Amino acid sequence: MQFNLNGFRTGDPDAHAASEQGVRRSSQVELPSQVDVLVVGCGPAGLTLAAQLAAFPEIDTCIVDANPGPLELGRADGIACRSMEMFQAFGFAEKVMRESYWVNETTFWRTQDEPGKGIVRTGRIDDVEPGLSEFPHTILNQARVHEFYLDIMRRSPNRIVPHYGRTLVDLAVDPASSHPVTARFEVVGADGSRQIEVVTARYAVGCDGARSTVRRSLGIPLEGDSANQAWGVMDILAVTDFPDIRLKSVITSADGGTIVLIPREGGYLARIYVEMDKLGKDERVTQRSIAIEDVIAAANRVFHPYVLDVKEIAWWSVYEIGQRMSPRFDDVSEGAAAAQLPHAFIAGDACHTHSPKAGQGMNVSMQDTFNLGWKLAAVLRGISPPELLRSYSDERRDLAKTLIDFDREWAALLSAASKPENAIDPAKVQAYFVEHGHYTAGTATRYKPSVLIGSAEHQHLATGYVVGKRFHSAPVIRLADARPMQLGHVVEADGRWRLFVFAPGGNQEASLAAVGQLCRFLTDTPQSPIVRFARPGADIDALIDVRCVLPFHHRGIEPGSLPDLLLPRKGRLELQDYEKAFCIDPQPDRDIYAMRGIDQERGCLIVVRPDQYVAQVLPFDGVAALTAFFDPIFTRP
Structure with missing residues (x-):
């Protein structure tokens, strides 16, 4: 965990200084009249989204719920391994594991x-x-997971706190407006009086359950x-x-x-x-x-x-x-995807419902908004074009259909196996569970090739990092302080892309020289995506966080031999970041190159999305392809 970048401070490192908006909102009781993102519903999908957007002080986020206060007792309490990996990005996986x-x-x-x-x-x-x-696969009261998210939101610069006790009446979208979404909420006072509050937003997300008013307002069925x-x-x-x-x-x-x-x-x-x-x-x-x-x-x-x-x-x-699902997860009309940009979205039970048997409901819902959150942040911050938002419905609907098909089969098998007339061997239930374990663990997701997912042309360079699937963490040793850790844990929910540089093996001097040449391209060449899309005054890793893994023992490498990109100066004080370089773990069976099928002779580049999915595998010298991949994703400042 890194802090003190912009000056020494004591106290809780997760608590951020309040922004101007945070100070203003802390004393505001009524709903704001205008926001960037309106989130309807304080379930796991809504809170995952709000917690992710809380990382960006420049984004004005409002989350509203019809209930009088936070959830006290959850119903969906199974937490898949993949969700635990996501919780690590938010910083509370260890708390979940403890409880x-x-x-x-x-x-x-x-x-x-x-x-x-x-x-x-x-x-x-x-x-x-x-x-x-x-x-591990864990079980914890859903309300406790909500508390962890709410804590992140409260400690964020904008001090995001849900507005409870407000029922959405309706929601409308006018694409011609600067804030296209208009939502009306009803508030019932202590004396029984009723009042309507109106919020306009640049984007709205309905996380309001299977009986979603957002979905109904958008005219989207649940089939x-x-x-x-x-x-x-x-x-x-x-x-x-x-x-x-x-x-x-x-x-x-x-x-x-x-x-x-x-x-x-x-x-x-x-x-x-x-x-x-x-x-x-x-x-x-x-x-x-x-x-x-x-x-x-x-x-x-x-x-x-x-x-x-x-x-x-x-x-x-x-x-x-x-098992039910909506035909689309945004407000774009059927057949109008090429001409219409989305402004309202639905997530979680609002667009797909499951049986509880496979533990899909809460886990898939959170993954929905983890997929959407970083995309909304990128568009609102001017980093990516609004066309990027079309990918949410495309990616998540395909996945939801696959998981619903699995859920339907698993639920039917459980019911049928107990009926003698069906002649189903109960051993088939066990075999099916084993065969489909990736679904219940949440690791079966694989996104199709798109502007955000490259081709598998160079998959042979890293067979364990499948393009389109989540970045499967593995043990490494951090070079500067010899700390054993999981490489995947550097991917935080901060909206940044990651470029993992796996250096070629063989001669250590030649390997370091190759890393140096690559880093000089990334920092000094106009064609580099880091240079091309850099924002004035921003840290060098503000958009793309470069990390390097070296296939050597950490005691044989001096940190000072690394190129500047792996020891960057950052923040107000221009302090050096010593946490960019890693070496293999020398313990038996813990070599990340062997565990993840990485070509140790040639090395490779792994591009990872902000939501922890592998977007591209490239040769170590594939700098032109790297730039071409990011060209449609980022906007030039």
Whole structure:
């Protein structure tokens, strides 16, 4: 973590000095009349977006929610490995790891062949494929994740605090206006009086759930169907003789249906999803009078011969499975993509809904706005053209469809495996879980080639950094202070692109000379993207953060031998940044070149987007291709 760049200060390094806007807003009760970005909804998608935009003092962000205050008890509490990687970029992954339950293994149970004997364990596997991520799959109350985001927003220069208790009435877009979006909110006073507040914005994002008013105002449908299957869910404190109560378990019982058991944080709490009644074709779960006693009884039927003695219920609900998705995730009319620029967007449950079984809902929602946030910031700061915003709907809709298809198959398989008439071997459930582990871990996302994703022409130079997939972190040693760390943890949620320079191996002197030649091109040549798109007065790494990995032991290299670009002078005091260069970890099986399939003889360049996805793999001398890649992404000052 770096601080003190612009002068020494004590106290919390995450707390920033308040901007003029932050001082003004701290005493403002009513909604601002005009903003850059209006975020509707304080769920995980909305807070991810607001927390990312909070990194930019020049962007005026307002987030509004209909609820009277922050969430107190969450429903979507599973945090995929990929989301943990994103939390690292925001700076609170370690807090989540400290408080959460770690899903290390998953067990599988089914009805014994002998009638009346109940269930028996049939398998026990790693929940996440070894090496898939440096982070575990975790479980933590969604409200706690919200608190971490809210804390980031409160400590930001603009002191962003949600405006609660305001219900969106409608939203309209007029592309001809300087602030094209107009939103009307209703506020109910303590005396029952009603007042309308109006906000205009350059951009608006609807993160307001499956019944999204933003989506409805934009005339975008939510299409799909229901599986006509009711499920109960409960967070409980219980006493039981079931041996795997502290392990994630999938139980398929021919006598009582299916259970998905998810242990919770704190050592005692557990969440249990219980298959309930089959619904009629047009029947809704609200038409059934299912009580908590029914859910507990159904759970005990599945657990037989084990007994679940529920002592306290923290939360419970009954729901029906359904997968739905919108045909577009922005306000651009069908067939008008080439001529119309987007000004309003929808994210999370507002544009796609999932069953809870695969843990996709909250995780995919946060990834939606992590994708959108840096793009909005780049356009609003004048760094990128507004056409860049078209990529949000294109990228996220394709991904949402893939994940909904997976979610539909997984949910159907869980329900079908417990029905003897379906003749589905419960072992198939386990095999499917293993085969599709990348989906549940959140690492299956791969964006298609576009202006933001290059070709795979040079993929052979780094087979473990797949173009279009997330940057898979690996261990390195920081050169200046010999600190062992994960290379991917330098990618923070600050809107910057990263260029990872993997130096060629062989002769150390020749390798350093090659790095020096590359860095001189990047700093001294007009064709360099760093030079071409540099903003007056900005640090040299303000747009593209260059980091170098050397395939040598760190004790054999003096930091002073590095080129200036890897020891840049920055900030008001022009202090040197010593955290740009890394070496391989000498411990067995921790060489990043070997772990990620990097051509050690030739080296390569890895371009990484602000949302941690690999955008391009290039040869070490591919400077012309590097410049060509960034040309349509950045605007010249």
